[in-house]
Amino acid sequence: MRTLNTIAVVGASLAGLRAVQTLRKEGFAGDITLIGAEHHLPYNRPPLSKSMLRADDEITLPGAEDLGDQWLKGRQAVRLNAAGRRLTLDDGSEIGYDGLIIATGARPRRLPSHPEGVHTLRTVEDSLALRAELRAGHEHVVVIGGGFIGGEVASTARALGHDVTLVDASPYPMTNVLGAEAARWLAHHHRDNGVDLVSKTRVTGFEVDGRVTGVRLSDGRTLPADLVIAGMGVIPNTGWLESSGLTLSDGVVCDETLFAAPNMVAAGDVARWPHTLFGGELVRVEHWANASDQGALAALNLLAGPENAKPYADLPSFATHMHGARIQTAGLPHLADASHIVTGSPGEDRFAIAFARNGVLVGAVAVNAPKDLIRLKRATAAADRLDSLT
Template structure:
């Protein structure tokens, strides 16, 4: 294998490039990215970068020394438009081609947007350029902010806007945000964080229309209410960036279909990060994006699946001054048990909360609110149990 192309200068793409060198690949390494920026960390975009403490230098995933050490060719600000029928040449939208012996697909996902009118003041928050634009707007004095979507990105953005002194309303179409991830009992606890942080939470309603001429002035909801708005932030999920792979032999279904080792249906092509559906699951979490490349690269260099990338899911969220951590696979019907801390009026006590999801006497998942040490112990326990039951990869 003389040339490997990493398509996507993303978190997972950067980790894949590191793994290629760490695992002994000394050939030509080409990294293609549609943004003009070198790889950067996205989680701070909705938190410290938006509120001001973090600058762009602190977001960078590499420094000059590491960049030089990778000995990679960087093709930035250019979009991949196709993968040839054999799956070994990447076609770029500027007409260039990158022939390769191996390909790592790491093109991530793009924020979903509201359909309808294109008005100033309506934002998504997925890229550095998105965050730059939103941060600039939030510094122009008090704003009435409507956040559409009560998931983790929406909650973190709402928390940051409230911390900056803006009037914030979160609109969630479901009866309660985060139910699929946390279940109804603990979703109610997280919903309480909005109220405690001074944010209004509107549930059971979707956006019917945006009002304004040049800039947005109001959000009309499906229940007939109208919310005045100077800024609208849309956080309704992300779609995997697979359009450039249409017509290739890769199997696409809400992501690039892979086995447990990130290996696709094409020889010498693996996929990692938000774009990859690994073993039937597509996980849009920082941890998955950093852990999958190790197995993916090992399998790419071996020419077959020799290592599994399946790990116990883990994610975290910082909002309204608390850290929420979750690990495991919650199942509908699991018993929810408060193992440490407690609740007062539906909100975590001052010393935090540790909750175990249990089924048939076994812990399936763990949630913590400001209980990092007990949580990490529980996370290690779940990881050990998963290793005991995981089948060997042949």
């Protein structure tokens, strides 16, 4: 272990908390300063678009209560002087460090204007505000974007009895994540569960009368809307690093061991790194398990130093529920040039698809087939060939 006396962690959510917990577990006895823009104990975001919209309020991450005095709550880092190893915070104060962990996550992409009644979903405040609106009994709920957040919110709003229109730019929602076959199934699944799915269409603006009354579409139509949720993807929080000299390109670009510079590592939604399992393809992953595992490894690697650091090569994996169906992915199906259904069929609402590039597995998608996902995940991690499954 090399000698570091002070470590600063910027971002007090899942990746940041895991990093702090790992530093302590490894016996790091120096000072840790955790800087977090939010005013809450670190909490779990997945319930924000699911159980919390109904009732659940207990989302604090285990171990978050043990953060001591060195947690600067409600404070934002606004600038990094990498050469001088100093951070500037939003109150003008400065913090020096020997090692830095960057875990500032991502924020929702927004349209140019968001009038009252138009929501995004990232924080506990966002979820509580949306919950209050869903309880207020609006007639026309419009969800923009058919990704996992949009799909989950559409599903929850339907379960609460709302009329829901889902507007999505692609021919089938989540095609880039699930591949064409599973995405086609998802489109049917939304429609079978009463969602009015408007595909191949973009939102161009809003009609407003005090609050939102309509959503203007690229095909010239206007949908009536009194509640809108925009789920249009996220942007990594790297603004505070603009003048730092770090390489920023859709996230903080790191090496395969998560080092962005010799004394700096990044983890979670903000980190982009070359994935050794996929030929060094630069990836940024916006999943819970990735943030948790990377937070831990980034801390270990920072303590070990670049020469002793281990690559982060875990397979990305993700699970969601929409209208009662369990949808899981592993690996990076979007890299594939071929795919094959290995179990079930979309018509049965139960199937698993293996994805390959140049004959080698790169990912899997399973719908209501969790055991198949486990099998395909193992095979993908082992870089098995697609033809070994058929």
